[in-house]
Amino acid sequence: MNVPMRLATIAAVLHITPAVVLVKRPDAVQALLPGADAYFAREVHLSTPDAHRLHKAVEWSPEDGVLTFYVGRTGSAAVGALEFVRVDTPHGPIEVAVGFTPQGTVRGVLVTKATVEMKPWVLEAVGAGLTNHYRQLKPGDTPNGAAAIAGQAGDLAVYIAGEVDKGVARALAAYGAFYTGSA
Amino acid sequence: MLYDLRHADARIKWLVTCLLATLGLSYVFGALMVSLYAGFTPRGVAATYRGREMSMPMPPETTMVLEHPMAMAEFAKPETHTVDTNLLIQDTHVHVPMYGMIAAALSLVVVGLSLERRRAFGLITVLFAAPWLDFAGMWLTKFASARFAIMTLVGGWAMGLGYVVVAALAVQQMWFSRERS
Numbered sequence: 001m002n003v004p005m006r007l008a009t010i011a012a013v014l015h016i017t018p019a020v021v022l023v024k025r026p027d028a029v030q031a032l033l034p035g036a037d038a039y040f041a042r043e044v045h046l047s048t049p050d051a052h053r054l055h056k057a058v059e060w061s062p063e064d065g066v067l068t069f070y071v072g073r074t075g076s077a078a079v080g081a082l083e084f085v086r087v088d089t090p091h092g093p094i095e096v097a098v099g100f101t102p103q104g105t106v107r108g109v110l111v112t113k114a115t116v117e118m119k120p121w122v123l124e125a126v127g128a129g130l131t132n133h134y135r136q137l138k139p140g141d142t143p144n145g146a147a148a149i150a151g152q153a154g155d156l157a158v159y160i161a162g163e164v165d166k167g168v169a170r171a172l173a174a175y176g177a178f179y180t181g182s183a
Numbered sequence: 184m185l186y187d188l189r190h191a192d193a194r195i196k197w198l199v200t201c202l203l204a205t206l207g208l209s210y211v212f213g214a215l216m217v218s219l220y221a222g223f224t225p226r227g228v229a230a231t232y233r234g235r236e237m238s239m240p241m242p243p244e245t246t247m248v249l250e251h252p253m254a255m256a257e258f259a260k261p262e263t264h265t266v267d268t269n270l271l272i273q274d275t276h277v278h279v280p281m282y283g284m285i286a287a288a289l290s291l292v293v294v295g296l297s298l299e300r301r302r303a304f305g306l307i308t309v310l311f312a313a314p315w316l317d318f319a320g321m322w323l324t325k326f327a328s329a330r331f332a333i334m335t336l337v338g339g340w341a342m343g344l345g346y347v348v349v350a351a352l353a354v355q356q357m358w359f360s361r362e363r364s
Contacts, residue, residue, distance in 0.1 A: 018216060018219070019264075024259070025258040025259065025262075026255055026258045026259045029255070029258050038252065039252065039253040039254070039255065039258075040250050040251065040252050040253060041250065041251055041252075041253045042248060042249075042250045043248070043249045043250070043251075044246060044247075044248050045242070045243050045246065045247045045248075045249070046242060046246050047242055047243055047244060047245050047246045048242045050246045051242065063234065063265070063267050064234060065242050070253065070258075071250075088269050088270060088273065093270065178246065180248070
């Protein structure tokens with residue numbers, strides 16, 4: 001860990017800054033489920049063994065043991081599904097929205113929330129093309145946005161990209177294991 | 184006692200005044216931050232730490248799927264800021280040491296005030312008990328009952344009250360007391 005990262009970690013331990021909304025949820029829904037005119041919340045209440053399996057796969061348990069997929073449809077046609085995943089970092093939480101096509105590949109990723117401290121890191125990472133590297137990923141793939149932008153962004157942007165990678169990995173694992181039925 | 188703020192050097196009085204002003208500023212913004220997230224009502228605090236009321240209080244034996252329609256307007260509803268167990272562990276880890284240092288700093292001011300011993304003991308106890316109540320309330324709200332939200336509110340108000348009492352007494356005794364040097 002280099003010096004700026006060490007200093008940032010020390011600062012984070014001393015204080016976590018307030019959360020900021022980077023993309024409002026309705027805007028994220030419209031961007032990741034384009035053209036949908038009907039929405040459904042599909043709540044998957046995980047059994048203990050399934051929750052354990054998910055945790056083992058991606059070191060994550062959804063809040064209250066419930067995965068929520070937001071499903072978009074146009075008439076009877078499926079538009080896709082969307083998850084909001086929170087990642088707790090030493091600097092506070094970020095929220096990542098991951099949209100899927102009806103074929104089950106990633107349509108797009110948006111970082112919807114961060115903290116005041118992390119906001120510039122997120123913007124730099126996104127400006128370096130971070131979210132482009134998640135498109136077309138499918139369950140079983142490993143997101144590697146942080147490595148992809150390593151030469152084009154600063155250390156803190158790359159660090160936060162690693163956290164976004166975690167969020168996308170969680171969404172992929174949850175979608176692959178527990179999203180069933182037509183999108 | 185040698186340490187008496189009324190008769191302390193003006194530089195010490197100025198140091199204490201600056202400390203109190205700085206803590207006061209942080210308390211004002213702390214209160215604003217609370218108003219932005221948990222709020223000042225037992226209901227708001229309970230919603231923050233208890234989380235959403237679960238339709239299934241225990242994990243089901245087999246994974247179950249429930250689906251319901253959503254209007255776009257529902258996505259725009261202001262979300263209740265919730266603090267889950269992981270975040271509460273992190274908050275406790277970060278805030279409690281800082282609250283301890285603030286309580287210690289204010290207690291050092293209390294020790295330098297002209298107060299009856301029992302009142303000083305009482306004030307120091309309040310300064311340290313308030314953050315304990317604050318965080319105990321959060322944990323109990325999460326794991327025992329939403330009714331404990333009131334404990335967090337009492338702790339928060341006690342922190343503010345403790346600061347106001349110490350600051351008022353210190354400023355009065357240091358700068359406005361007839362007995363000052």
